[in-house]
Amino acid sequence: MYITISPQKISGDYSQSVGDFVSYLEKENEGKPIAEQEHFFNQYGEEITGSEVIKEIDGNTAKLKKKxxxxxxxxxxxxxRELKQLQDPKRDLKTYTQELMKDYAKAFHREIxxxxVSVNDIKYFAKIEYQRSFKGTDKEIQENQPYATKILSFKHEIRAIEEGRNTGNIKKLENQISRLEKQAPHQQNGKRIVRGMPKEGSQTHIHIIVSRKDMSNSVSLSPGGKHKASEVMMHGKIVKRGFDRNGFFAASEKTFDKLFHYKRNYVESYKARKTLLKNPKIYFSVLSGLPTNERAVAYKLLSKSGVPTMNIPTNKLQLTVKAIKKIKQGFDKAIQSSSIGI
Incomplete structure (x- = not known):
């Protein structure tokens, strides 16, 4: 399980309307019959339209500044692996989202x-998506870019020749393009990965839009605050503040495991991921000390995610900085692809 929380920005500025984001989330419905479309849902209902989401979120921003x-x-x-545990993926993911938002509310060190704070104070709308496309920020696109630039240059040459603006051998240029297409380092189904290409494999995920203000449009609830749990004096009153992200991420795993009787392996846990980032030696020590069956599952999960398990340290002598750095690169790639919950 990999969960992110982020404010929505456009060109460095915070979005003043949720409209563009809703439109982005609605793209997967284009061209589909109404019966096959995915709609927004929340704690109180389903079949919520994008226009309703825009109206509710944009109308719930009282006293918030432009910045x-x-x-x-x-x-x-x-x-x-988690998706395979679900009996009815669509229904189960909706149920999980509704329970997870209770964990989200509990993570606030606030009172209203x-x-x-309870889930009844949170104004949110969620939507299940089944596809992802490669973006310009993806490693695959960036590393394929030099090849894409040369291919585009050759195509411009061919067009110039065809229009009589230049002379040259079109067949030779086409052969060069074909060779570059095959040489690009990142391929999918025999084709060079390009921006906008759908990613293969299971890409099911959930997007949740959460209003900064509570349901009454009077209290600001920010999960982006630096304060985990503190109290300050405001208008002559002691006010609690803060959001426990670590607690929320950990609780979200426990909720999933309890709902679907999922046996989470060490390498899938949020705790393991935090340990890897803060103290790799402890991480690998715990990994090597797992019971035989659990360790076998852990290695299998890591291997499927592209982590070079042959190089994973198995004793203290192998816990070198060089070895840890190499393995962490593999973990970073697995995290970015959301292929395992670390």
Whole structure:
């Protein structure tokens, strides 16, 4: 499970309307019959339209300044192994989202009218998506870019020749393009990976749009605050503040495991991921000390995610900085692809 929380920005500025983001999330419905389209849902209902989402989120920004986020995006990325545990993926993921948003509310160190924040205070809309496309920021696109530039240059030459603006051997240029297409380092189904190409494999994930303001449009609830849990004096009153991200991420795993009787391996846990980032030696020590069966599953999961398991340290002598750095590169790639929940 890999979960992210982020404010929505356009060219460095916070979005003043959720409209563009909703349009982006609606693209997967284009060309599909109404019966096959995925609609937004929340704690109270389903079949919610994009226009309703825009109206509710944009109308819930009282007293927020232009430089403050109006809404946040939570993205839930289940691993293939987690998805296989579901009996009815669509229904199960909706149920999980509704339970996860209870964890989200509990992560706030806040009170509204003297009561702890609950899911009934959170204005949100969620949507399940089944596809992902390669973006310009993806490693595959960036590393293929030199080849893409040369291919485009050759295509311009061919066009100039065809239009009589230049002379040259079109067949030779076409052969060069064909060779570059095959030489590009990142391929999918025998084709060079390009921007906008759908990613293969299971890409099911959930997008959640969360209003910065509570349901009453009077209290600001920011999951982006630096304060985990503190109290400050405001208008002569002691006010709680903060959001426990670590607690939320950990709780989201426990909720999934409890709902679907999922046996989470060490390498899939948020705790393991944090340990890897903060203290790799402890991470690899725990990994090598797992019971035989669990360790075998862990290695299998890592191997499927592209992590070079042959180089994973198995004792203290092998826990060198060089070895750890090499393995962490593999982990970073697995995290970016959301292929395992580390």
């Amino acid at each position: 403050e986020p109006k809404f946040y995006s939570i993205t839930i990325n289940p691993s293939i 009218n003297g009561k702890e």
